[in-house]
Amino acid sequence: MIALILAQTIAITGGTVYPVSGPKLEYATVLIRDGKIAAVGTNVTVPADATRIDATGKWVTPGFIDGGGQMGLVEISAVPGTRDGSLQGDTIAAAFNVAEGVNPASQVIPVTRVEGITTTLATPSGNLVSGQAVLLDLAGATIEEMTVKAPAAVVADFSENGKDEAGGTRAGIVERLRGVFRDALEYERRKTDFSRAQMQPLGARAADLEALLPVLHGQLPLIAIANRRSDIETALRLAREFKLRLVIGSAQEAWEIAPEIAAAGVPVLVEPLDNIPSYDALGVRYENAALLAKAGVKIVLMETDTHNSRNLKQEAGNAVSYGLSWDQALRAITLSPAEVFGVADRYGSLESGKVANVVVWSGDPFEFTTAVEHVIIRGKEIPLKSRQTELLERYRKLPPSY
Amino acid sequence: MRTWWTVTVALPLAVACASGGARPATQATVPAPAAADTTSANRVQYASTYRRHANPPVLIKNATIMTAAGQQIANGSILLRDGRIVSVGATVVAPPDAVVVDGTGKFVTPGIIDDHSHLGVYAAPGTDAESDGNEATNPVTAEVWAEHSFWPQDPQIPLAIAGGITTIQALPGSANLIGGRSATLKLVPARTVQEMKFPGAPYGLKMACGENPKRVYHSRGPSTRMGNMAGYRAAFIQAEGYREKWDKWNKSHQGDPPSRDLKLETLAEVLRGHILVHNHCYRADEMAQMLDLGHEFGFKIRSFHHAVESYKIADLLAREGTGVSVWADWWGFKEEAMDGIHENAALNQQAGVRVIIHSDSPSGIQRLNQEAGKAMYAGQRAGIAVTEDQALRWITANPAWALGIDSIVGTLEPGKMADVVVWSADPFSVYAKALQVYNDGWLVFDRNDPAHQPRTDFELGQVLTTGEDR
Secondary structure (H helix, E strand, O other): OHHHHOOOOEEEEEEEEOOOOOOOEEEEEEEEEOOEEEEEEOOOOOOOOOEEEEOOOOEEEEOEEEOOOOOOOEOOOOOHHHEOOOOOOOOEOOOOEHHHHOOOOOOHHHHHHOOOEEEEEEOOOOOOEEEEEEEEEOOOOOHHHHEEEEEEEEEEEOOHHHHOOOOOOHHHHHHHHHHHHHHHHHHHHOHHHHHOOOOOOOOOOHHHHHHHHHHHOOOOOEEEEEOOHHHHHHHHHHHHHHOOOEEEEEOOOHHHHHHHHHHOOOOEEEOOOOOOOEOOEOOOOOOHHHHHHHOOOOEEEOOOOHHHHHHHHHHHHHHHHOOOOHHHHHHOOOHHHHHHOOOOOOOOOOOOOOEOOEEEEOOOOOOOOOOEEEEEEOOEEOOOOOHHHHHHHHHOOOOOOO | OOOHHHHHHHOOOHHHOOOOOOOOOOOOOOOOOOHHHOOOOOOOOOOOOOOOOOOOOEEEEEEEEEOOOOOEEEEEEEEEEOOEEEEEEOOOOOOOOOEEEEOOOOEEEEOEEEEEEOOOOEOOOOOHHHEOOOOOOOOEOOOOEHHHOOOOOOOHHHHHHOOOEEEEEEOOOOOOOEEEEOEEEEOOOOOOHHHOEOOOOOOEEEEEOOHHHHHHOOOOOOOOHHHHHHHHHHHHHHHHHHHHHHHHHHHHOOOOOOOOOHHHHHHHHHHOOOOEEEEEEOOHHHHHHHHHHHHHHOOOEEEEEEOOOHHHHHHHHHHHOOEEEEOOOOOOOOHHHOOOOOOHHHHHHHHOOOEEEOOOOOOHHHHHHHHHHHHHHHHHHOOOOOOHHHHHHOOOHHHHHHOOOOOOOOOOOOOOEOOEEEEOOOOOOOOOOEEEEEEOOEEEEEOOOHHHOOOOHHHOOOOOOOOOOO
């Protein structure tokens, strides 16, 4: 890849390094070469040709990973032509992989990455089975260059939104999914019969059934969007029944059954600042993330407002205010999402051999006082520029010089 | 809903966006209309029944007192009595019956004011039954009053109180060119909206530019921005005629009085300067058009709301004396919101514009302190000088000004209403939480005391709190 050929050798020296995989290191060096982290420690030899970043007094962390949103799939929310996150006309849209709809030229990408978010899950929405989510790095000229993992998960909607696609009742959601899952397994066993049209009609298109097989074989997680406690329990039940690798998304009332979720070993994607009650989740509250973590649930934080994915930091800070430990919060936006989305061998911590997504901060990354000083994605330093920084420069002095 | 899977549905319905009582010695900055020059019949209209709760004096001591009046006092004290701030300073003498609050390590600010809220008019849960913010049946509905939609049992109200909010402007939405009257409310537990109406506060009028009215009325008009302008002008031309008729009759009392028209009555009060205009408007060029509309009819726009492009015309806004009520960072959800930048508030402050950080959101209203911090530090990082006192004024004194109540609330100064928040840390920190909220001296929220954590009727029996189980 061209990006790798051009990649620099960079040594970030003297900073307080938060590897996430281990305790923080004072006055440590992070050495980056050929897009990868070459070494992390207090005793790292810096090669002569390395570009040095003096991080004395600074904080160094992995690039943050947003576990939700629609990065690259929506440019202007109100303009349908710029929205590519939802497939119309297919209730079981399992084969819908959002990747080929991603716009690497999206203006939202630079706005986000200059604030230290380097990777996001781009998630399909709508329908009962929404489609396949992909994990993207926020750099790269092409979809292929951006892609970290595609698909990273299949998304299904167990919330009140999902029931619109399932006959208007919650029971319909799980009944429909059971049928489709059984059909997918049946289809797999009898592909020849299927191609000879010797099967009863199936509950979804062949392509969608095919796309569900990795989920049914436990190779790909199913993200079940569920908020009401009973809907979360339904998702857990279905996952037991079909031996799924389940992830609960949104999960607003999850805190009410945190021990049960922990016992099932199911991770949860949480938006900490969710607390407006709806009939889908009257129990929604700020302490959700902390109470889940306390019970031993692996949590991943999200900022689902795609344009402000950068506020993942504020979500994390508020989660800390409401009981999560600072270290847990950092893990929930770095290593935990990497684990949940199946890329922890390459992402989520500052360890030798991992992809070099690294951010240098002036202080605590969750604080508003803190500036992002350097962003490195796949070993390349990213210019801290976006359309918004250009607007600032143009209008800093009035009248502007056009 | 901020959730991604509802994004396609929740979308530009961001249309959502968008007197009486005895209090001697304090006057609203905008005088309440005298009977002689009001167009309405000489009668009381939906008067405030707000009453201060009797409370013992409260002394908060050894705290960092941020006055929003130019002063920050380390290890300071503040005394509240009978709903008033009695004294603020390094040493304050308290009466023996005062409740003493140890503020060591804590920060004290004025109560937070949100001049753009839809609490109560778009209550939670967000069902059709609770959707009372947009009378989207006509592009000009100056005749509707937000207070007549307001539901005091909205479970979002205690959440906002826990964020340090003491006063809100509840506004109609932005579907209409002229959406109706706003209500300025004390955010206190109450059975009726009348019990919440801020005594002496003038009314506001909600107007909206740009995409929302154009989209909502596309088939019947207005369907263009020029159609929007024609709509405002037609309404104010009518209002001028109505005002003249009533002025004439009020002077002479000859013959039958003109018949009363609720829509024009409100607009005539705008022309008289008694009702403050709050104008939802994103684009710089449109704000300039609206300022000219004000010139044409002789009224002032008090504040442009959302105003994501206001930094482009901050010089013009400063000259006109119109404030801006902005977010710290919202952008991108529609075309007119594409040019939002983090430094908007700071650039306006630098140019001398009155800046307000508003929420337009039941979620955002709970952390206006954080949003102000975000905007302040973004400005400072860009080399724009903004002080903590100025940024605090963005959520206290300046919204108080926008609502015409800045002589009553908005700063910690002797004589002001005792709307006070005690914070666990510097309120501009992401980790700061409101520990205590005093509204007119009444402890309406105490994070460490369930006896001061009011719950709405709605929550009883169906919304769990910590420690409760089903």
